[in-house]
Amino acid sequence: MDRTVSLFVFLGAVLTIGFLTVTGNPQRPTGRSVPSWGLVAATWVSVGWFLVHAEAHALRWPMVSPLSVGDLIAASALILLVLEATRRTIGLALAVLVLLFLAYAVFGDRLEGAFGHRPLSITEILDHLVFTTNGLIGPALAVAAFLVYVFVLFGAVLDRSGGGDFFFDLSAALVGRQAGGPAKVAVVSSALYGTISGSPTADVVTTGALTIPMMKRxxxxxxxxxxxxxxxxxxxxxxxxxxxxxxxxMSDFTNIPYAEIVASAALTGVLYYVAVFFAVHARAELDRLGAFDGATARVGAVLRAGWWHLVPIAALVWLVLSADRPVYGAGLAVVIAAAILLLRTRAPLHTAATVLTAAIEAARRAAPVGIACAVAGLVVGSLTITDLAGKFSSLLFSFAPDLLPVVMLITAGVTLLLGMGMPTPAVYVLASVLAAPAMVNLGVPMLAAHLFVVYFASMSAITPPVAVAAFAAASIAGADPLRIAVIACRLAVVGFVLPFCFVWRPALLLIGDPLSIVLALAATLAGVVALAAALEGWLARRLAAPDRALLGLAGAALVAPIAWADLAGALLLAAWLVFLRRR
Structure with missing residues (x-):
């Protein structure tokens, strides 16, 4: 019961923040209006009903014991409030999508054929969606309440104590003096900051405010x-x-330890940034772009000046990997960051004010994620009560009963489609329930199948036509967001390729013997660099069209999970490099 009470309080808090900070109206994007305060009041009346009757609800049998009129009104109001908060914070598209799923639960019994379901009363639907752990107050909201906020708080405390500036200075010291220094600083600083923020849009707004004007200059x-x-x-x-x-x-849905997921995803994440970094370097060489004129400090000097920012991160990584305790790791990291700030400033009031400001900022950042997880719970509840997820998996099998590549392509397309304008957690929840089971049934390991969905849920942030990260960058760069999205997809093409690679090559997820992992890493690394070089048109020199075609062919062969293709790709790449050197 305590867990349920906590989730209702958390839901009320994120709805309140959503209503008071965002209106969903472009003409008046922010402001505390009378309607907003009315929605806040309605939120706490509804949440208050569940808090007052928490003990009675904990003792009843869901889907068996009857619900009172007050229960039905409070549940209906809460669903409507979540939908309105979704419209305001995430967009109308997701709210309409959820309404379609709810409509299917209500009227789907009138459909004929495989997609029809048994008749469901409104009371049954509300009972399942609100009074069980399969809907609104489900695993997705629990993750947002008990895990996400702590990590967001750590990122905010680290940023407020100077961590963001430290990452930027460290990136400038590492790569700022190279060709195309500002773009490389953007890549490295976004990677360092993104490991903590985890939000493409937040990362663009935070680091892009510095790096985009610097690149334009x-x-x-x-x-x-x-x-x-x-x-x-x-x-x-x-x-x-x-x-x-x-x-x-993913850890909650699959019961895979969080530490195992983090360790498995590390190698492919690094490969992604290697490919983007090389693409940026190639463009700098082609356009003869110089270094970052602000990169004056050395790496050693930057580390000596701000090494303490790495201490809480090291503690976090140690606890996550050694003890698989992410929430305790993030909590300890917050305490360490605050303690170091106090020791360095020797100003308790300043430290307390910094932590309080970070907590408020973290609440604002976490609210959209919490709302997204709440509305995702409504979708998951609709899917489970109607078994639409099972029907969708059967549909995928009917298209391609034995063709895993076709199922993977459909899964990728569905995930990108769901990701139009939605945050990564909500996209993952929907796609993992709809599409991932089909891949698992075809023999794909659970970890690889769900990580496949995570990748495409993330890549939807730069996929046209609704590329939220590109739109955020457009406001800073003063450029067409669709043009930004198209170029971003070219730079990050490896992000669309890697999921197929690690499904067929589990060694990229550190699954298998060391030799297999090394060989898979070498082949994939050479392949993604060759693909990036072919797309950008540079590898040690400007490349003509035939050279780019050969490189693209070699790169495709190297990333293919077939031994003879790897050998052919390696030979083709080696022969081309020898020919290039002689020419």
Whole structure:
């Protein structure tokens, strides 16, 4: 009962923040209006009903014991309030999508054929959606309440204590003096910041405010500058330990230990950034773009000046990997970061004010994720009570009963489609319930199948036409968001390729013997670099069309999970490099 009470209080809090900070009206995007306060009042009246009757609800048998009129009214009001908060914070598209799922639960019994279901009364639907753990107050909301907020709080405390500036300075010291320094600083700083924030949009707004103007000043086209930041920020949702909050949900849905997910995803996340970094380097060489003029400090000097920012991160990683205790790791990291700030400033009031400000900022950041998880719970509840997920999996099997590539392509397409304008956690919840079971039934390991969904849920942030990360970058770069999205997809093409690679090559997820892992890493690394070089048109020199075609063919062969294809790709790449050197 205590857990349920906590979830209702958390739901009331995120709805309140959503109603008081966002209106969903472009003409008046923020402000505390009378309707907003009315929605807040309605929220706490509904939540208050469940808090007052928490003990009675805990003792009743869901779907068996009758519900009172007050229960039905409070449950209906809460669903409507979640839908309105979704419209305001995430967008009308997701609210309409959820309404379609709810309509299917109500009217789906009138459909003929495989997609029809048994008649369901409104009382049954409300009971399942609100009074069980299979709907609104389900695993997704629990992850947002008990895990996501703590990590977001750690990121906010680290940022407020100077961690964001430290990551930027460290990135500038590492790569700022190279060709195309500002773009490389954007890639590295977004990776470092994204490992904690886990949100492509938040990463774009935070690091892009510095890196995009810096790239434009050096001579980068505005659209390209926005694309670099968008692709780099999107990868933050693929890097441990946060991974756009999807790793927490994935652990809860699959019962795979969180530490195992984080360790398995690390190698592919690094491969993603290697490919993006190389693509940026190739463009810098082609356009003869210089270094970042602000990169004056050395790496050692930056580390000496701000090494303490790495201490809470090290503690977090240690607890996650050694003890598989992510929430305790994040909590301890918050305490360590605050303690270090206190020791360095020796100003208790300043430290307390910084932590309080970070907590408020974390609540604002976590509210959209909490609302997304709540509305995802409504969808999951609709899917389970109607068995639509099972019907969808059967439909995939009917299209391709033995063709895993076809099922994977359909899963990727469905995930990208669901991801239009939605945050990564909500996309993952929907796609993992709808599409991932079909892949598992075809023999794909549970970890690989769900990580496949995580990748495409993340990549939807830069996929046209609704690319939320590209739209966020467009406001800073002053460029067409669709143009930014197209360029970002080219820079981050490896993000669309890697999921297919690790499904067929589990060694990329650190599954298998060391030799298999090394060989898979070498082949995939050479393949993604060759693909990036072919797309950008540079590898040690400007490439003509035939060279780009050969490189693309070699890269495709190297990433293919077939031994003879790897050998053929390696030979083709080696022969081309020898020919290039002689030429």
């Amino acid at each position: 050096l001579g980068y086209r505005p659209a390209y500058a926005g694309a670099v930041e968008s692709s780099a920020s999107t990868g933050g949702a693929l890097l441990p330990p946060v991974m756009g909050s999807a790793a927490f949900l």
